[in-house]
Amino acid sequence: METFIVAPLIVGGVVAALGLLISILDGIVNNYGxxxxxxxxxxxxxxxxxxxxxxxxxxxxxxxxxxxxxxxxxxxxxxxxxxxxxxxxxxxxxxxxxxxxxxxxxxxxxxxxxxxxxxxxxxxELFNVREYNAVVESTRVMTYDIVELYLKLDQPVKFKAGMYMQLVIPSYKAKKKGDMSFKGTTMRAYSISSPPSDNQSAEFLVRAMPDGRGIATSYVHHHLEPGMHIQTIGPFGDFYLQENDTTMICIGGGSGMAPFRSILRHMKESNMMDREVWYFFGCRDYPDIYYLAEMRALEKEWPNFHCIFALSDQELHEPEEWDESVFGPRSAIIKGRIDHVVARYMKEEISPDSGFEAYLCGGPMMIKGCTIVLLEQGVSQDNIYYDEF
Ligand code: FES
The missing domain is CATH 3.10.20.30 (Beta-grasp domain)
Structure with a gap:
């Protein structure tokens, strides 16, 4: 019995000693000055x-x-x-x-x-990227899996609507059994959902991983609270609003709402409301819908802006309460897969006369399906911009 206990201890000790030796040798050998x-x-x-x-x-x-x-x-x-x-x-x-x-x-x-x-x-552009010490101003639960995170920055940030920043995630311990813990430091990229005019802040939409095991998403969802500090680095990215007169086809899903929220708010503030914008937001079921009231209000102010929410699940869970004055008619929520819905609208509703520019933000399947549709409908590959996650 004792042999079974002592032998692994000896082996473990030798391995540890070897590890130490290797790391000392590494330090000497790898002294590159x-x-x-x-x-x-x-x-x-x-x-x-x-x-x-x-x-x-x-x-x-x-x-x-x-x-x-x-x-x-x-x-x-x-x-x-x-x-x-x-x-x-x-x-x-x-x-x-x-x-x-x-x-x-x-x-x-x-x-x-x-x-x-x-x-x-x-x-x-990377010479303009900065490190910001931010304070959490607010966190807001938008759906069962999406949190809106609003940070106050320690210095102004200059970015184009659609760009992203990186959150620096520190070590954290699980608050309760079964939750994630993390040791070390890592970074994750999130699109900025606030407009560039709000240059002392940065807002993000953070979606929890389906299995609840995301290092950054668990930290944001379960640990960050107003008043806490977090580092953020940016801005980065080549997915941002191109300023011209073409009709914009914007397609997002899940937290892919974020860059469009920044772009749309920026366009409204900058009097770009002559431009026609069709925004398709694809999700599975009613509980995935968010910012619906905000989008409907924007449609009223901006006649050239159209927002279509498309739900892909076969069986939908419609809410009992529905205030049409806030959410628009129920019939304006379309049932169907996002690429099918985009195809139908492009064939039947959207005029090609001004030419197209398309912006896609979401997962690879959605991006692939919608790109096929856009190309079939005559959008040039050069005029399709991607933010894939
Ligand atoms: S930072 Fe190099 S691959 Fe992610």
Whole structure:
């Protein structure tokens, strides 16, 4: 009996000692000294301690590259062009790289270590990305799985309607049995739902994961309360309002409401209400509908704005109470899959005369189905903008 207990202890001790030895050797072997990161042909030269991942070296110098997974190599967001030899693409990078990107020396900044002087290229806009210390002003439950999070920032933020920021999620402990705990720090990206005019704040819509196991969503849903502090980094993204006169087809689902709420509020404030906008929001059932009253009020003020809520479940749970003066007629809630509904409206209701521009924000299935419809209806691929999550 004793042998069974002592043997694992000995093995465990040896493994721990080896681990310690490896980490000491690693520290000695990986002493690369100071190295220089040359950004965009010497627009900025950073002197950093060698050996760390590029993503971390840059963020320590307050240059922030998008990162939706906190540097774990699982989001593919942290792309940068590296014009120096930093070794071959790693297996963790290849799934995120197109052939064109591979040929163009694009790498994942969280996977590449800076062991010597390197030359990199990043979009100029990233020099404007800042880190904000925010205070939670309010959290509002919008549906059974979506919370509206409103943050006050410690400095003004400049962004275009449709862009996103990253929330920095700290360690937290489960409040009750069965809830998530998390140790470490990670980041998750959320579209800003407030308009750019509200530049001291940032509002987000955070949807809980179906299994309740999302690190960031659990933190926002179960831990963040008014008065608490949270870090946020941004703005990022190339999904934002293009200013022209074409008819806009906006398609969102779930928390994909967020960028459209920012875009629509910005358009209203900026007197862009001559432009025709068709906003399709796809969800499953009545309990998934939110901001309906706000959208109906906007339709009254903006005759060229049309909002269609499409419900895809076969069996729907209609609420007993329905105030038509606030929510519009019940018949204006359409039953059907979002791509089918968009197809029908584009064939029967929406004039192609002004040309189209389409904005899609949601999951991959929705995006794929709706893109097929848009292309069939003559929308050019160049005029379709995506925010996929
Ligand atoms: S892959 Fe997510 S940060 Fe690099």
């Amino acid at each position: 100071e190295v220089v990161v040359n950004i965009n042909n010497h627009t900025k030269d950073l002197t950093v301690k060698g050996g760390a991942p590029l993503l971390r070296s840059l963020s320590q110098e307050k240059i922030f590259i998008p990162s939706a997974c906190g540097g774990k190599g699982s989001c593919g967001a942290c792309k940068a062009v590296i014009n120096s030899d930093v070794g071959p693409l790693l297996p963790t990078e290849t799934p995120y790289m197109s052939e064109e990107e591979k040929a163009g020396n694009v790498r994942l900044a969280c996977q590449v270590k800076v062991k010597k002087d390197i030359d990199i290229e990043i979009p100029e």
